[in-house]
Amino acid sequence: MVAGPVPRPLPNALLLGLIPVASWFVIRPLIDPVPQVPAIYSSIGFSLFAFLITIYLVPALGPTFVKANLKGRDLLKVYSDPIPESQGLVVACVYILSLILFIPFAFTRSFTQLANAKPSPEGITVLEFPHHQLAVYLSSIISLLIASFLGFLDDVFDIRWRHKLPIPIIASIPLLMVYFAEHGNTNIVVPIPFRGLFGTLVNLGPLYYLYMIMLSTFSTNSINILAGINGSEASQALIIALSVIVNDLLYLPWAVWFRIPVHLLGSKADIEFGGLWGAGMSKGSQVLVERHLFSLYFMLPLVAVLTAFLYHNWYPARVFPGDTLCYLAGMAFAVVGIQAHFSKTLLLFFMPQIFNFVLSVPQLFGLVPCPRHRVPRFDPETNLLHPSKAQFLKPPSKLSTLVLRIFSILGLVDLTTHPNNGSILETSNLTLFNVFLVRFGPMKEERLNQLLMCTQVAGSVVAFVVRYGLAGLVYDGDRR
Amino acid sequence: MVAGPVPRPLPNALLLGLIPVASWFVIRPLIDPVPQVPAIYSSIGFSLFAFLITIYLVPALGPTFVKANLKGRDLLKVYSDPIPESQGLVVACVYILSLILFIPFAFTRSFTQLANAKPSPEGITVLEFPHHQLAVYLSSIISLLIASFLGFLDDVFDIRWRHKLPIPIIASIPLLMVYFAEHGNTNIVVPIPFRGLFGTLVNLGPLYYLYMIMLSTFSTNSINILAGINGSEASQALIIALSVIVNDLLYLPWAVWFRIPVHLLGSKADIEFGGLWGAGMSKGSQVLVERHLFSLYFMLPLVAVLTAFLYHNWYPARVFPGDTLCYLAGMAFAVVGIQAHFSKTLLLFFMPQIFNFVLSVPQLFGLVPCPRHRVPRFDPETNLLHPSKAQFLKPPSKLSTLVLRIFSILGLVDLTTHPNNGSILETSNLTLFNVFLVRFGPMKEERLNQLLMCTQVAGSVVAFVVRYGLAGLVYDGDRR
Numbered sequence: 017m018v019a020g021p022v023p024r025p026l027p028n029a030l031l032l033g034l035i036p037v038a039s040w041f042v043i044r045p046l047i048d049p050v051p052q053v054p055a056i057y058s059s060i061g062f063s064l065f066a067f068l069i070t071i072y073l074v075p076a077l078g079p080t081f082v083k084a085n086l087k088g089r090d091l092l093k094v095y096s097d098p099i100p101e102s103q104g105l106v107v108a109c110v111y112i113l114s115l116i117l118f119i120p121f122a123f124t125r126s127f128t129q130l131a132n133a134k135p136s137p138e139g140i141t142v143l144e145f146p147h148h149q150l151a152v153y154l155s156s157i158i159s160l161l162i163a164s165f166l167g168f169l170d171d172v173f174d175i176r177w178r179h180k181l182p183i184p185i186i187a188s189i190p191l192l193m194v195y196f197a198e199h200g201n202t203n204i205v206v207p208i209p210f211r212g213l214f215g216t217l218v219n220l221g222p223l224y225y226l227y228m229i230m231l232s233t234f235s236t237n238s239i240n241i242l243a244g245i246n247g248s249e250a251s252q253a254l255i256i257a258l259s260v261i262v263n264d265l266l267y268l269p270w271a272v273w274f275r276i277p278v279h280l281l282g283s284k285a286d287i288e289f290g291g292l293w294g295a296g297m298s299k300g301s302q303v304l305v306e307r308h309l310f311s312l313y314f315m316l317p318l319v320a321v322l323t324a325f326l327y328h329n330w331y332p333a334r335v336f337p338g339d340t341l342c343y344l345a346g347m348a349f350a351v352v353g354i355q356a357h358f359s360k361t362l363l364l365f366f367m368p369q370i371f372n373f374v375l376s377v378p379q380l381f382g383l384v385p386c387p388r389h390r391v392p393r394f395d396p397e398t399n400l401l402h403p404s405k406a407q408f409l410k411p412p413s414k415l416s417t418l419v420l421r422i423f424s425i426l427g428l429v430d431l432t433t434h435p436n437n438g439s440i441l442e443t444s445n446l447t448l449f450n451v452f453l454v455r456f457g458p459m460k461e462e463r464l465n466q467l468l469m470c471t472q473v474a475g476s477v478v479a480f481v482v483r484y485g486l487a488g489l490v491y492d493g494d495r496r
Numbered sequence: 497m498v499a500g501p502v503p504r505p506l507p508n509a510l511l512l513g514l515i516p517v518a519s520w521f522v523i524r525p526l527i528d529p530v531p532q533v534p535a536i537y538s539s540i541g542f543s544l545f546a547f548l549i550t551i552y553l554v555p556a557l558g559p560t561f562v563k564a565n566l567k568g569r570d571l572l573k574v575y576s577d578p579i580p581e582s583q584g585l586v587v588a589c590v591y592i593l594s595l596i597l598f599i600p601f602a603f604t605r606s607f608t609q610l611a612n613a614k615p616s617p618e619g620i621t622v623l624e625f626p627h628h629q630l631a632v633y634l635s636s637i638i639s640l641l642i643a644s645f646l647g648f649l650d651d652v653f654d655i656r657w658r659h660k661l662p663i664p665i666i667a668s669i670p671l672l673m674v675y676f677a678e679h680g681n682t683n684i685v686v687p688i689p690f691r692g693l694f695g696t697l698v699n700l701g702p703l704y705y706l707y708m709i710m711l712s713t714f715s716t717n718s719i720n721i722l723a724g725i726n727g728s729e730a731s732q733a734l735i736i737a738l739s740v741i742v743n744d745l746l747y748l749p750w751a752v753w754f755r756i757p758v759h760l761l762g763s764k765a766d767i768e769f770g771g772l773w774g775a776g777m778s779k780g781s782q783v784l785v786e787r788h789l790f791s792l793y794f795m796l797p798l799v800a801v802l803t804a805f806l807y808h809n810w811y812p813a814r815v816f817p818g819d820t821l822c823y824l825a826g827m828a829f830a831v832v833g834i835q836a837h838f839s840k841t842l843l844l845f846f847m848p849q850i851f852n853f854v855l856s857v858p859q860l861f862g863l864v865p866c867p868r869h870r871v872p873r874f875d876p877e878t879n880l881l882h883p884s885k886a887q888f889l890k891p892p893s894k895l896s897t898l899v900l901r902i903f904s905i906l907g908l909v910d911l912t913t914h915p916n917n918g919s920i921l922e923t924s925n926l927t928l929f930n931v932f933l934v935r936f937g938p939m940k941e942e943r944l945n946q947l948l949m950c951t952q953v954a955g956s957v958v959a960f961v962v963r964y965g966l967a968g969l970v971y972d973g974d975r976r
Binding site for chain 2: 084085123
């Protein structure tokens with residue numbers, strides 16, 4: 017019998033050296049001269065602390081999880097040691113606690129009194145958030161808490177697929193309630209070609225709430241179904257979070273300023289970055305700066321805890337995330353997309369997930385048989401992953417055959433057909449991982465996850481080109 | 497082998513008849529004429545729904561809990577069937593969800609537009625809460641969520657006694673953060689005899705935050721240690737919640753008005769109840785009315801879910817609450833005590849818990865041996881409970897002997913002494929339940945819980961006498 021992996025070592029000296037750095041960031045808003053956006057320093061400080069706590073707590077709590085029967089076997093390994101499962105719980109607790117401790121730094125005037133006594137720094141400054149934003153921030157925390165809580169209950173009670181669907185809906189109720197109580201904006205900007213029909217703005221009313229629910233359901237479940245190999249859940253979420261951060265940074269006031277001439281790609285306005293007065297893409301709008309700050313406050317600690325978790329979850333995984341992590345991350349993306357009003361941009365960062373979801377539809381809706389696990393098949397001899405198969409116990413319907421033939425022509429599936437009548441006997445499972453294995457041949461698990469990460473990064477690059485290059489063709493600068 | 501109890505029957509016709517009643521209450525604020533305090537009707541409506549959902553959901557989810565290994569044996573019964581444990585989780589989920597769905601009714605102007613179009617009703621009216629209260633309300637929900645979440649984790653991971661203590665502290669962080677961000681009042685009113693020394697108001701500053709943490713730690717743990725017999729946790733919490741409600745009602749505007757002449761007891765002002773303009777004890781203060789409304793919004797659904805749970809938890813119990821229920825209820829009391837500023841009155845309702853805690857101190861701090869379980873001993877022959885004993889493996893110290901002798905003289909413990917030298921060999925455990933059994937002799941489990949409930953009610957009666965009769969001697973009407 018082959019022994020499983022031991023806990024990954026922690027470079028203590030390096031990590032503990034972060035403590036003074038993190039502390040400096042946390043208290044930076046209290047030090048003169050007060051920076052342009054003081055709270056962002058504290059947010060970075062809390063994120064560093066969250067990173068440290070997570071990277072130590074995850075392995076330390078492993079045995080406790082195994083003892084409480086929160087454990088699983090790694091199906092794609094030769095060893096069968098129990099691996100702690102649902103450790104997304106630790107990530108969720110640290111993440112949410114850091115968001116709560118951050119409240120006074122973003123929302124209290126006394127923390128920034130120092131600044132008010134002096135002449136204000138030049139340009140756009142966000143010394144304190146407008147007060148109604150506190151309710152929005154708190155409702156977001158409630159949604160994250162509910163998503164994590166229900167995700168953990170899912171892990172403990174092993175809730176069935178159908179009963180899982182309402183989880184993101186329940187978790188988004190606090191968002192909706194406060195959005196409603198705050199008389200949140202339910203208008204959307206109409207793309208230029210349709211303005212003759214609908215005007216510039218359309219008030220979606222109750223449909224907007226439906227849209228918010230659908231966004232959280234999608235962002236949560238789409239990460240959850242692109243899962244199953246070591247590190248995949250955390251690394252997807254990490255890259256999406258980093259993409260959101262890059263996007264947010266374009267809207268902040270920085271002392272540096274530069275312009276990327278995307279008008280050459282057909283856009284009407286160039287990408288601007290930084291600038292104290294214009295704040296880059298915010299073009300002088302304090303509201304836009306605040307929205308993207310709000311998003312950063314949620315994304316910075318998320319990146320921190322995900323990175324720490326990924327350190328232990330990377331191939332060969334010492335811990336598993338459980339559904340808890342997927343629900344937490346998905347809900348965090350929904351929260352920033354909704355509250356900071358960039359849900360369309362957010363969806364662009366989800367391209368691999370959208371592709372995987374669309375590809376999965378025939379299996380999710382019963383057109384093609386769906387086995388309990390669709391993860392790739394592991395060959396213990398070669399240590400390589402192969403596409404896993406779904407078998408047709410009865411001959412496929414005409415629609416199923418048509419869909420699978422099209423997928424086959426596109427090179428997305430590997431079909432086994434009957435030698436005589438050519439009917440489909442089995443197909444590789446309809447997931448992005450299996451598509452990779454069909455197209456690029458068998459590979460190691462670590463390699464497959466790296467391929468997913470590269471795809472996710474490439475998707476984000478395309479997303480930025482679409483958002484800032486091509487969107488100018490259908491939207492003008494009028495953003496709400 | 498004796499079979500365990502079957503699920504308690506539900507009178508469907510009666511219960512389902514509540515649905516139209518609950519619906520009417522929920523939509524009452526939208527019906528003309530708008531009442532004095534419209535949101536309270538919706539709160540009652542949501543509470544009725546919460547009651548219904550809990551009373552059906554608790555038995556329905558029982559097998560799921562047993563399957564997920566959340567089960568326990570009832571130590572005080574002859575049968576050994578597994579009983580679903582930690583079902584306080586169901587209570588917590590229903591309770592918190594009803595609080596969230598209630599948000600638009602208390603905090604949205606559009607719900608009360610009808611009222612604003614008409615001439616306002618006479619007297620004090622609370623059509624919409626002041627906006628900053630939304631943040632306070634949300635932070636309270638976060639604290640309740642964290643308390644329930646950590647309580648459930650405690651049930652799953654079986655956290656050790658010492659590691660449990662910080663749970664209420666962590667859960668109260670959101671309260672403190674928002675209290676700070678909102679520049680909450682940290683003054684306390686000084687009792688009249690000490691005003692020469694300290695003045696009328698003392699600003700406790702950071703000490704006030706410490707006080708808030710201690711209050712939530714106490715209210716949470718004190719219920720948790722007065723537990724162990726069927727129905728005890730839920731019935732204590734229920735009576736405390738009802739006492740808080742009675743106290744709140746004294747401050748609301750009602751069309752009726754009457755006065756209880758407590759000045760005969762030595763108080764300076766009588767107890768006034770109702771009155772549209774004066775609002776009883778509020779004496780015209782809109783702020784006091786709002787505070788006690790805030791408290792009612794949390795207590796009404798709590799009473800509802802506790803009653804529904806108690807129906808199944810009553811002797812012989814079909815379900816167990818787990819730590820989850822104690823944490824939830826304790827935190828709910830701390831929330832209203834802190835946010836509605838009546839923590840001193842609240843503590844008066846905790847007299848049995850305070851007595852039990854003080855009595856337990858020698859065992860909690862190691863002066864007297866503390867066995868794993870301190871619940872009374874069950875005699876299967878007679879079906880009666882007897883005081884459980886703690887044995888001294890080595891002779892007790894002088895301090896321990898002194899304390900136990902005093903307790904013995906007061907009739908609180910039953911000591912077994914060495915026939916020769918008179919040293920203490922064993923003592924009954926230091927809990928309120930054992931005191932009852934020492935004083936009144938062995939009794940049935942149901943009877944013991946009824947005795948606890950009577951004590952709790954008597955305590956609340958005394959509390960009201962102290963609060964409104966005697967407090968006039970040390971406080972004037974100046975309440976902040």
